[in-house]
Amino acid sequence: KQEVTQIPAALSVPEGENLVLNCSFTDSAIYNLQWFRQDPGKGLTSLLLIQSSQREQTSGRLNASLDKSSGRSTLYIAASQPGDSATYLCAGDPGTYKYIFGTGTRLKVLA
């Protein structure tokens, strides 16, 4: 059974720091991968989608990469801001369009 681990579970950093969130899958056969942001009491917002033919995606200060050989993905956030404070979830699709979600990393960026 595919399981997704996100490390760290929680992170608190001062404003301006560059940071890396990690995601790993027990089964490295991941077809597509998405990173989401969830604010407290809200739904999920898709941040980046890495398609099966891609290895990374960038949007503004965010960069996500996927190493299919190891089943690991990283989300890099440059020059963090207090507005980046949220929970970040990764989700992998084993080729069925049914994504399997990690439990998330709770990020707090201190002003």
Added chain:
Amino acid sequence: NAGVTQTPKFRILKIGQSMTLQCTQDMNHNYMYWYRQDPGMGLKLIYYSVGAGITDKGEVPNGYNVSRSTTEDFPLRLELAAPSQTSVYFCASSYSAAGIEYGYTFGSGTRLTVV
């Protein structure tokens, strides 16, 4: 552009009652999903649909039913509510064609408490 709309936002049910969670999308997405999120946990897939008239079970389907009579609507039915169904329920949709997937759009969720 409304995206994915879920109603109601909050609901308290008594044990044994039934209810339907509504989900509507206006993006002409072919795929739709229902997930539940328990505190401190990731999302678990309840049911999904690849198009009107086609539904299938996800990881945790027991106690739930769905239907997809139109592209836009994907209601989730809870029969005989139990305390274990206390959770936040999210509906999502996505579009896929020619092997390319365009990412999920989520609704804002329904917070359900069974007492």
